[in-house]
Amino acid sequence: MTPRPATACGDAPGATLFGAARRVAVLLPVPVDAPYDYAVPPEMEPVAPGDLVRVPLGKRIETGVVWGEGAADVPETKLRPILERLDVPPMPAPLRDLIDWCAAYTLAPLGQVLRMALSVPEALDPPKPRTGYTARVADLSETTLRATDARRKVLEAARAWPSSEPPPAAADLARRAGVGATVVRGLAEGGALAPVPVVEEPEITAPDPHRAGPALSPDQARAADVLRAAARGGFSVTLLEGVTGSGKTEVYFEAVAETLARGRQVLVLLPEIALTARWPERFRDRFGAPPAPWHSDMPRAQRRDIWRAVAFGRVSVVVGARSALFLPFPDLGLIIIDEEHDGAFKQEDGVPYNARDMAVVRGRAGAHAVVMASATPSLETVLNARAGRYAFVPLPRRHGGAALPAIETLDLRAHPPEKWQRQGMLAPSFLAPPLLDAMDATIRRGEQVLLFLNRRGYAPLTLCRACGHRMQCPNCSAWLVEHRHRRLLQCHHCDYRMPLPETCPACGTADALAPCGPGVERVAEEVASRFPTARLVVAASDTLLGPTAAAELMERIEQGAVDIVIGTQVMAKGHHFPLLTLVGVVDADLGLSGGDLRAAERTFQLLHQVSGRAGRAERPGRVLVQTADPEHPVMRALVSGDAETFLAVEAETRQAVMMPPFGRLVALVVSGLDERAVIEAGKALARSAPRAADVEVLGPAPAPLAVLRRQHRHRLLLKAARSVRVQPLVRDWLAAVKLPPGVRVKVDVDPYGFM
Structure with a gap:
């Protein structure tokens, strides 16, 4: 979009002129592509790039950053003045360069990128002062107050308060004197103590770079x-x-x-x-x-x-x-x-x-x-x-001297999981017999087991055995995930939640809703039944509610207070558990589907990382990977430890079709509440798509997640050679298409996900 002068954003032109007032460009954290010009009042000089200022924008006041000199293409009579320069350090030049570069590369509005750097607006104002108290007199006889032991103690404490420390609050001074805070306030009202505003910033202990570290190999x-x-x-x-x-x-x-x-x-x-x-x-x-x-x-x-x-x-x-x-x-x-x-x-x-x-x-x-x-x-x-x-x-x-763990695949076709008894009925199992045997032996040795499944909740899908109805999110084209312990169904895309129903919403049949597929909670249910004396925990992003809970769990595992951990990818990152010697991957094939160009690479990285949790101390580690395709290149690379060959094959595969990092991709996701309008907008974009050498446009087609938060979504992909500058192509492409009301296009340069 082409930005307008700030004075054209809802108000009449500014009436205050400063003669030949200097003008500066001020970038605001709103979705605009360029700064607006403002006049600098002479008494506010010097104003320099990076300074944070408050300026009028329409009928409101915005905080922005001086981005440079003004463009001089707005009549001076239309300039409005900067209202205030904030008492904070200027935004550093490298950060401003990053914001410029990020906006140009991602094709996001410059002001929208700035907003990420001004994400805490209240930090631009100094902290509110508290009231401290200092001694105004040397002795109570200098006031009309009656001398009491309590008052004398407070005055003595105030006089003895270290000058290197900020004046104390009433409660702190009263505590030092051993009296109530009302005594302090009474002395202030009587003139014996002087209330003073105290602005305090939190004390921060600096790390010591000279502190000795551990011995390095x-x-x-x-x-x-x-x-x-x-x-x-x-x-x-x-x-x-x-x-x-x-x-x-x-x-x-x-x-x-x-x-x-x-x-x-x-x-x-x-x-x-x-x-x-x-x-x-x-x-x-x-x-x-x-x-x-x-x-x-x-x-x-x-x-x-x-x-x-x-x-x-x-x-x-x-x-x-x-x-x-x-x-x-x-x-x-x-x-x-x-x-x-x-x-x-x-x-x-x-x-x-x-x-x-x-x-x-x-x-x-x-x-x-x-x-x-x-x-x-x-x-x-x-x-x-x-x-x-x-x-x-x-x-x-x-x-x-710790050894890398031995990694083996368990072919689920050769070792199918055997059903187990749940409340008098046979329930499906998700753990192959060799894995169960290895778990039993590990626990008997007093060591720990990690079962890895990158799927939260109890089951990814719930359907009716009577009519086949599937519990789907009303806002997204996604199934609702059952969380049995909380008795609810939840969408992990929009966070829609509903209680787990007793009857099928479609046919009304009671007790007909059945979970399909495993989540970590369902695996935990099976493990608890098979190993009833084992100490078991589930570790997922929705069970570890913040850093404190995560720290407490990791400490329990390190101290050996847990026998079996059933976790998602939060357990794959950097944890060191000396007693953890067995890792079982429940469904190694889970990430290999979905049409993601990085599916194999991501799966290899994740499984390699989680495998690395085993045997990190003096006890040897073992990893058992359950898969229905042990000959897949990812599985073969895990077992052999030959990441070089895997990456070489992955690189060759992508280079053959000019996919990143050998080619360029830009995803355009068209979305809106009206599906017909979204479809027509996608077709209009396809008709105006760039036609150039080494450039190909795919789509439009429904996105894999075709509805998200009630928004219908269609996707186009621009594929180009590495040498092509895709940003100007996409910018001109979007400028040539007029979108209908209610339809927007999100541009993702170098997309990482394809949902």
Whole structure:
């Protein structure tokens, strides 16, 4: 869209002129493609790029960022003045560069990208002051107040209060004096104490970069030397590839220490920070202080405090989810992307960006090092390392002499699960006899078992045995997942919920609704019946409600208070359980369907990661992978441990059809409440599709998730050679089509998911 001057957004032109007033461009966190021009009142100068200001926009006041000099294409009589320059540090230039680059690459409105950097508007205002009290007189005789022991104690406490500390609140002063707070307030009213406003920011303990870390193995020491050198240099990207249990975290902690010793800030991105409870503890053990967290589950007040502490340079290390990339670090010196292959780094809603790739952009803009760590790096990252664009640091062995687990496939055709007794009836089983035998032997040895199934709830589908009716979400083209313990059916796309009905909604038959397929809860039910004395827990994103619950569970597992863990992918990431020696993958084929071009790669990464939970200490580990296709390349690569061959075949397959990373993809998802209007809009886009060499447009066709939150969805895919600049093509393509009311098009450059 073409932005209009701010004065044309609902109000008459500004009446206040400043002669030859300087004009600046101010970017606002609204869906616009360019900044608006505003006049700078002379008394407000100097105003510089990055300054945060408040400006009028129509009839409301907005907070924006000075983006540069004005364009001088708006008459001065129409300019409106900046109202206020905020008392916060300016937005750093590397962050502004990232916002510009991200908007241009993703084709998102520039102001919408800015909104991600101003996600906590209340952080732009100073904290509200509290009232503190200082002694106004030396003795009560200087006032008209009657001297009492309580009053004398308070006055003495106020006079003795350390000058290095802020004046105490009434409750703190009363506590020090051993009296009630009413005595303090009485002294203030009588003139013996002076109330003073006190503005306080939370105290933050700085990590100690000189604190001694653990002894490193020769492999780790060599890798740490490379990362320390990278942290001392300018822009670089380094891939730290290490097998599970090789100690990648301790190695990149050395780069963190080097950066902190140089007085610069560090950002560590983790894919599931809200559930990664042990990482902050490991950081605290290494550096003597915790990192500052950043994720969406944090209370708003805490997010406000962290945002301000980062902006003012009081925080030296942030560990966060992808959104932490848009925090206003004034002196960022190192970015680490742990588990760089993880799909959680791709944002699907709002601005569809990949934090892994944008971290490289921010590193280049800030001229500092970027480190990517993974046991199963993405194909894109591996190819960049092989081409020399990224440095490569391997960790081929587990730390401390621990051996990698032995991985075996269990062919479900040769070892079909046997039914078990549930409430006097035979129930379907999802665990093959060899896996059950291995579980029994493991528990008898006093060791732990992890059963992995990447599917929440009790069953992914519920249908009526009488009429065949399937319980479907009314808002999405998806089945409702049964959560038996909570007695409800839930859509995992829009969060629609309904109580588990007693009768079929279609035919009214009682007790006819049957679960189909397993979720972790259903596997747990079978395991509890087969191993009644075993201590069992279910670990999934909907059972681990936040970092505290996750930390408590991980501690119980580490201490040996759990025998069997049944978990989803939250159990695949970086956990170290010394007693866990057996991993059973319940359904290894689950992620191989659905038409996703990365299905095989994702499945390999996930199963490799979860396999790495076994045998991480002195006890050897074993992994049993249940599959109906043991000859699939993913299964063969897992068993052989030959990731190189698997990636080579995966690369060859994609290159043959020019799919990423050898070609470019842009997804256009057309959506709206009116299905007919969506279909017609898709056809109009197809008629206007770019026709150029090395460019192909596929579709429109219903998206795999054809209805989402009541919105009908059709998808087109633009496929192009790597050399093609797809952004101008798509921009011109969209400009040539007039969409009907109520229909929108979402553009996803380099799509990661295809639902």
